[in-house]
Every structure is written in C-alpha cells, then in structure tokens.
Amino acid sequence: MSIFSRIKDAVFGHKTVATTPAPEPVPAGGEIAQSQPAPTLEQPQTVDVEQVLTSIAASKGNPDLNYRTSIVDLLKLLDIDSDLANREELATELGYTGVKDGSAEMNIWLHKEVMRQLAANGGTVPASMLD
Template sequence: MGFFSKILDKLGFDAGASKVDDMLKAPVAPAAPATNVAGAGAETARPRAISEVDVVGQLEAKANANSQKLNWRTSIVDLLKLLDIDSSLNARKELATELGCPANLMADSAQMNMWLHKAVLQKLAANGGNVPKELL
C-alpha cells in the first residue's frame, strides 16, 4: 500500500489497489489565470466521480474533535496528523516522491511541504474530492 493510498483510505475514497495508480496518474487541472477578458479562464467541464467524497467536511469534523489545533488547510503535517498518518520528514519525503515532487524542492523541507500540501489536495479534487478552489 502506497502512502497516498493511506490518505485515500482514511478519507473513504473507493480506491482499491488497482485504482490508486490510476488516481495518481489523473491529470490535475491547471489553475485558471486571473483575468478580466471575457471568456478567458472559463472552466471547462470535467467529469466527476460518481460519488463525491466530502473531504472538507471530514477534515473539519476531525479537526473539531481533535484536542490539538491542527491547521489542515495550510499544513501537510497537520493534515497527516489529523488523518492519524505518519507525518515525519521521512514519511513526507516518501509521499512527495510518490506524487512526483521536483528534486529541487525535495532538498528544502519547507518548499517540499508547500508543494506536497497543494499536490495532495489537487489529487483528491481530481479524483472526486470536494476541495474548494481557494485550497488548490
């Protein structure tokens, strides 16, 4: 079981072992550029998974029930802690490698953490998770 599949499992994604590789390869929609030109940056319709996973609802409920004040919206460490998954530097490096983090970011843990947080949320959104745009 890969590291990303642990996250999927904790959030209730229907991701059997055969699906995780496909989920990791799922293209992530690029962020639309901010512009005022009519029609520019309009979102194209993307097919969604049949059953959407309430990522935000689950994480908010876990955060409210947790005695620690964990900020999962900005911190990959807090997000992993909230899901009761190993958040050590080695674990985060394993996840970053699995998700394809650029080598230059792997050398700087702060940069890797920011990239990793965004990548995890983007992958969840690309596979049926209801992640708000402002978090992507």
C-alpha cells in the same frame, strides 16, 4: 500501501463522509420510458474533503492543527506519521522534482498536490486549499 493511498482512504472512507450523488444521465429522448425498470447501478459519490477534515478534527476535540495548509498537520489529523521520511516518500509518489529535504517549498507543494490528487479522485476541494 502508499502514503497517498492512506490519505485517500482516511478521507474517502471516513464514517461521516459528506457525499452527494452524481447526477443521473438523461437518455437521448429526454425522459426515461415508464415501462422499463431503471437499472440499479450504484452512482459514484463526490466527497466534500473540507467537510470530512472538519468532521475528523471535531471528533478529535478540534486539535490546534492547521490542516488546511500544512501537510504535517494534515498527516497528523489523519493519524499518519508526519516525519520527514514519510513526506519524502509522499513527494516521490506524487512526482515532486525538487530537493526532498522537508523545506517549506516541498511541504507547501505536497499539501497542494495532495489536495489536487484528492480532487482528481472524486473529492470536492475548495479553491483555498488548491492554490
């Protein structure tokens, strides 16, 4: 399993996941016909990434981790090995084109790209964690 898949599973699969149902589509006529039963399709959910991470931190006794900006601390919070080999693998998965040496530049890019990818996969991520 890829490193990003493990991150996504840890965030989206968290037991106290904060979700909001996606809005239901309105038919072209503006209202649903009363005589037809509504289909029982499962609506996609949007995950509040910051709330989930805060919940995970709280469940661990609020460890002194800067997971909002640090990829190393984010991985630690999610119980994923944060060693350089894993970060290099994650950088390759996400398309990092710089030198994969664990530099601050690489780590900052990784954190922002992980947040962008979580948002692209149905997560709600605050702007402060994206830029």
